[in-house]
Amino acid sequence: MTAHVIADDAEALAVASALADEFRAGAGARDAERRLPRAELDRLSASGLLAVTVPADHGGADVTAQTLAEIFRLLGGADGSIAQIPQSHFVYVNVIRRQGTDEQRTFFFAELLAGRRFGNAQSEAGTRHVQDIRTRLEARPDGSYVLNGTKHYSTGALFADWIPVLARTGDDKLQVAYVPADAPGLTVIDDWDGLGQRTTASGTVRLDSVPVPADRVLPHHLTFEGPQLHGAVAQLLHAAIDAGIAAGALAEAAEFVRTKSRPWFESEAETAAGDPLLIQRFGELALQVRASEALLREGARAVDAARARLTDDTAAEASVAVAAAKVQAARAAVEVSSALFEVAGTRSALASLNLHRHWRDARTHTLHDPTRWKIQHIGRYVLNGTRPPRHGLL
Missing domain, CATH: 1.20.140.10 (Butyryl-CoA Dehydrogenase, subunit A, domain 3)
Structure with missing residues (x-):
């Protein structure tokens, strides 16, 4: 996949405005027919908008929060589903910015600049509350991990190249494992039947002994310290x-x-x-x-x-x-x-x-x-x- 690299805030806003105009035209029909916006998300990736928060020293535009909010407002005015899909994408880019090692930042920022998309696998059903995360990230003797659990409301996962997964290690500390969408043992199920935002495909992610290298895990618990x-x-x-x-x-x-x-x-x-x-x-x-x-x-x-x-x-x-x-x-x-x-x-x-x-x-x-x-x-x-x-x- 190749993607345009946006230079600055002004270009990001211009690109977002143009894409919003494109997406608005078919929003009603996509929703009525529940036609998933794969082509539109490919346009979003190719436009470079998904990489606008990559730091400048890694080749990104590193736009302000004001610009990022306006991008989402423009997209939300055109299609409430398409706007929702990349929300978690940018949240988990922020985790990398704050908690990633130099090597992790270099790898994932290059992925973003190439147009790769992050989904999410964070919420769980049937637990005591939204922060009761029971998905487990179990350590192996060689330093790698294995993921097991079931996630719901996984907006963006069906369209993603990488799926960030919230999980807890044996010490009960919260981690984020960045898992490729084609990883063995990972299944994304399109079972979202919500009243609205019908084309976000916010369905289920099942994790059955999914292997995760050590360098794909970030200590999210440190974010809140x-x-x-x-x-x-x-x-x-x-x-x-x-x-x-x-x-x-x-x-x-x-x-x-x-x-x-x-x-x-x-x-x-x-x-x-x-x-x-x-x-x-x-x-x-x-x-x-x-x-x-x-x-x-x-x-x-x-x-x-x-x-x-x-x-x-x-x-x-x-x-x-x-x-x-x-x-x-x-x-x-x-x-x-x-x-x-x-x-x-x-x-x-x-x-x-x-x-x-x-x-x-x-x-x-x-x-x-x-x-x-x-x-x-x-x-x-x-x-x-x-x-x-x-x-x-x-």
């Missing part, structure tokens, strides 16, 4: 997807009202777009979208500032700023995608138009982690100065 931005960056990308879905739903609602809706007879307006009550509602929805975009930019700036001078305090500021962005973006995505039908009228509910994909994507994606706990941590920080916990979800 000092000030870190792992959770803030991961959540920033989730917030960007939600903000994109909200903006995409608003744009489609406005286009529908301008071109297909009839005015309500009591408005005495010549067109639906001239109805003063609809104008009022669109103004309210636009405020939700603009607020989500503003808080997204604020969160990204806080991450960039913390990255430049990482301390407990700057990391806490970044986590809180991103949490605020995520709460607002989640609310905007669900409200605006639902209000689309309110403003567009009966015809917009036709299944053939598939306008409900925006709400289904928003409703599904915003279930990733509860915003009520983000609000709790924001409140603790504001009222008592309590820094957010370092568990990777803030």
Whole structure:
């Protein structure tokens, strides 16, 4: 595989905008038919966007968090499934940046620049909670490992070249094993049947005595032993997807009202777009979208500032700023995608138009982690100065 190498932030944004325009055109049909976006992901790989966080000294653009968030917002506005697929990719690039050895960084950054994709195998079903990881990474006498376990919600794994797997070693410490998708004993099952984000193929990964060389394992537990931005960056990308879905739903609602809706007879307006009550509602929805975009930019700036001078305090500021962005973006995505039908009228509910994909994507994606706990941590920080916990979800 060969891929273009993006030079800087400006080029990354231009490429993302162009790809978003391409992906938007077929988003409704892909969702309706559950047609997996393999060709679109190949375009994403070839474009170089998946390597934009590779450090400059390894040949990458090393874009800012502001740029990365905007890339995801643009993609989210075009297709909520395609935007979700590379989220874990960038999270596990960050693990390599922070915990990889020089040799691991050199190897994997070259893979990324060549267009290789990371999936994920982290969540498990039937455990006590999301951080109760029971997949085991067992040491062999020769220093290598064997992986055993079952993962669910493995977004991106079906399309991946490498699948990062969260697992625990015998000392119960959390590790990430980077496993090639064709490794013996690894099976990816396309059994995702979610309400929304239907083409993410977020199915099951089974690991049956999968061999893992020692140099493909990174000590993820060390990520959380000092000030870190792992959770803030991961959540920033989730917030960007939600903000994109909200903006995409608003744009489609406005286009529908301008071109297909009839005015309500009591408005005495010549067109639906001239109805003063609809104008009022669109103004309210636009405020939700603009607020989500503003808080997204604020969160990204806080991450960039913390990255430049990482301390407990700057990391806490970044986590809180991103949490605020995520709460607002989640609310905007669900409200605006639902209000689309309110403003567009009966015809917009036709299944053939598939306008409900925006709400289904928003409703599904915003279930990733509860915003009520983000609000709790924001409140603790504001009222008592309590820094957010370092568990990777803030």
